[in-house]
Amino acid sequence: MADDRFHVYDTTLRDGAQQEGLNLTVADKLAIARHLDGLGVGFIEGGWPGANPKDTEFFRRAQTELDLKHAQLAAFGATRRAGVKAADDPLVAALRESGAPIVTLVAKSHDRHVELALRTTLEENLAMIRDTVSHLTAEGQRVFLDAEHFFDGYRSNPAYALEVLRTAAEAGASVIALCDTNGGMLPDELADVVHEAAGTGARIGIHCHDDTGCAVANTLAAVKAGATHVQGCANGYGERSGNANLFTVVANLQLKRGFDLVPPQSLREMSRIAHAITEVTNVTPNSHQPYVGTSAFAHKAGLHASAIKVDPNLYQHIDPAEVGNDMRMLVSDMAGRASVELKGRELGYELTGEQSRQLVERVKDLEARGHTFEAADASFELLLRDTVDGEHRRYFTVESWRVIVERRPGGDVVSEATVKLHAKGERIIATGEGNGPVNALDRAVRLALEKLYPELAGVELIDFKVRILEGTHGTDAVTRVLITSSDATGEWATVGVGENVIEASWQALEQAVTYGLLRAGHSA
Numbered sequence: 393m394a395d396d397r398f399h400v401y402d403t404t405l406r407d408g409a410q411q412e413g414l415n416l417t418v419a420d421k422l423a424i425a426r427h428l429d430g431l432g433v434g435f436i437e438g439g440w441p442g443a444n445p446k447d448t449e450f451f452r453r454a455q456t457e458l459d460l461k462h463a464q465l466a467a468f469g470a471t472r473r474a475g476v477k478a479a480d481d482p483l484v485a486a487l488r489e490s491g492a493p494i495v496t497l498v499a500k501s502h503d504r505h506v507e508l509a510l511r512t513t514l515e516e517n518l519a520m521i522r523d524t525v526s527h528l529t530a531e532g533q534r535v536f537l538d539a540e541h542f543f544d545g546y547r548s549n550p551a552y553a554l555e556v557l558r559t560a561a562e563a564g565a566s567v568i569a570l571c572d573t574n575g576g577m578l579p580d581e582l583a584d585v586v587h588e589a590a591g592t593g594a595r596i597g598i599h600c601h602d603d604t605g606c607a608v609a610n611t612l613a614a615v616k617a618g619a620t621h622v623q624g625c626a627n628g629y630g631e632r633s634g635n636a637n638l639f640t641v642v643a644n645l646q647l648k649r650g651f652d653l654v655p656p657q658s659l660r661e662m663s664r665i666a667h668a669i670t671e672v673t674n675v676t677p678n679s680h681q682p683y684v685g686t687s688a689f690a691h692k693a694g695l696h697a698s699a700i701k702v703d704p705n706l707y708q709h710i711d712p713a714e715v716g717n718d719m720r721m722l723v724s725d726m727a728g729r730a731s732v733e734l735k736g737r738e739l740g741y742e743l744t745g746e747q748s749r750q751l752v753e754r755v756k757d758l759e760a761r762g763h764t765f766e767a768a769d770a771s772f773e774l775l776l777r778d779t780v781d782g783e784h785r786r787y788f789t790v791e792s793w794r795v796i797v798e799r800r801p802g803g804d805v806v807s808e809a810t811v812k813l814h815a816k817g818e819r820i821i822a823t824g825e826g827n828g829p830v831n832a833l834d835r836a837v838r839l840a841l842e843k844l845y846p847e848l849a850g851v852e853l854i855d856f857k858v859r860i861l862e863g864t865h866g867t868d869a870v871t872r873v874l875i876t877s878s879d880a881t882g883e884w885a886t887v888g889v890g891e892n893v894i895e896a897s898w899q900a901l902e903q904a905v906t907y908g909l910l911r912a913g914h915s916a
């Protein structure tokens with residue numbers, strides 16, 4: 393069980409699920425809970441039992457299907473309705489019956505919300521809090537209280553906001569999480585209010601939304617001002633602009649402030665866990681996410697690379713391994729010799745100074761004509777091999793290719809491609825049909841080569857992106873094509889550029905096939 397002195401409280405399955413576009417099944421929620429437990433968070437808020445069948449089902453299944461090692465489950469819900477007893481309120485009953493050891497109650501702490509949204513008196517709201525907290529604690533559950541709109545409420549009526557907090561604590565709530573529900577706070581003012589709240593002697597938590605882009609900063613400021621319970625969501629999911637990103641909060645507190653929140657070996661799993669959760673949520677990972685994003689330690693500028701060559705810490709705030717991430721070198725027209733030398737090393741090549749210089753020149757020249765190597769790792773490696781080996785091994789050479797697009801009687805549009813290639817001393821002519829010209833070319837190349845290179849059967853074209861680039865210096869616009877391919881062990885990307893989209897596609901395709909054969913280790 394996690395240390396009770398400082399709480400890491402995750403609300404991905406409740407507040408994170410309030411994000412537009414997120415729709416989690418019960419199985420998804422169970423899978424995410426396992427990942428969060430693997431990270432070592434102390435509390436996982438599973439949802440609002442009684443509010444919808446899925447969340448009720450989650451708590452039912454959690455009892456037999458979750459074997460949590462670190463975390464305790466918390467059921468979220470509201471204080472009782474005005475004018476009824478907590479013991480008689482069906483939504484409170486659902487919290488009681490959830491089987492969760494913790495209940496987190498959302499309560500109004502802003503006078504205007506009590507009067508306008510709850511349409512009750514300030515006194516009745518305090519009674520709702522007192523009654524619900526004491527009822528659930530008497531039933532054996534530990535109660536945390538989310539003081540909704542606490543900061544705006546404090547601005548409107550500080551005495552009442554603090555009264556809410558005292559009432560909950562006296563009734564037995566063991567944490568009062570101050571919520572920046574509208575996410576409009578900035579760190580300095582928020583810290584002052586947290587400091588006041590901590591002065592009441594109640595245990596203070598913090599729950600921030602990111603509407604000002606300050607959710608993480610606000611959370612850290614609250615901790616400095618006395619909060620000992622932090623709430624947040626995996627990958628910063630949440631309503632509107634999201635919640636405080638729990639991964640960023642944990643990494644900041646542990647690596648920068650010396651808190652001992654999750655086991656160091658779990659912190660080293662954080663990048664993997666962050667990505668595994670995106671697989672479940674089906675939300676594209678934010679590559680720029682602090683600590684865990686794939687770009688979080690990616691270096692593009694030549695000057696950075698030249699210093700990193702001497703000592704990676706010169707341009708990195710931590711060792712990426714501490715959060716399970718990796719440093720990456722990006723090669724582009726901003727590269728210098730050090731960039732390509734380090735990228736070469738990443739790929740397993742030791743480049744001489746002269747080779748690095750030549751390679752930088754070629755990269756800059758090709759990028760000026762529209763190529764982009766940071767997005768096309770395989771094209772860069774082929775270019776590197778050309779530079780190192782004179783010319784990289786060709787598995788086939790191209791005599792010619794041709795594509796016809798035909799609208800057939802009945803309206804079907806079919807593309808037909810013919811390629812003439814030379815490989816292993818043979819001249820091969822093959823024709824392929826496809827639903828578009830690139831698909832037809834891809835099929836024709838495979839037909840031509842599959843007999844000589846059976847590994848090609850395992851190579852797939854999985855993505856195709858086209859972008860029209862503005863012409864420079866009075867030239868016409870050019871087309872850039874990026875192709876992503878895959879085999880059983882990974883993916884690679886290649887780039888082609890030309891005035892004609894089919895020509896650009898062909899370049900990217902030819903490199904994709906060549907690189908696929910190179911990966912297969914074919915000895916042609």
Ligand SMILES: CC(=O)SCCNC(=O)CCNC(=O)[C@H](O)C(C)(C)COP(=O)(O)OP(=O)(O)OC[C@H]1O[C@@H](n2cnc3c(N)ncnc32)[C@H](O)[C@@H]1OP(=O)(O)O
Pocket residue numbers: 440442443444470471472473474498499500509510511540573
């Ligand atoms: C800040 C936050 O994000 S808190 C989490 C919010 N999450 C959600 O709302 C998701 C789950 N919610 C739901 O499924 C539904 O809103 C339910 C089941 C909770 C309630 O549904 P309904 O009974 O149809 O009520 P409805 O959603 O229209 O209104 C909410 C009611 O709760 C009351 N309420 C709001 N906050 C509280 C509170 N802290 N304590 C008690 N009652 C509250 C409102 O005054 C309103 O009462 P009314 O029915 O007398 O008008």
Ligand SMILES: CC(=O)C(=O)O
Pocket residue numbers: 407498538539540541571572573574599601
């Ligand atoms: C409780 C909650 O999610 C909020 O006030 O933001």
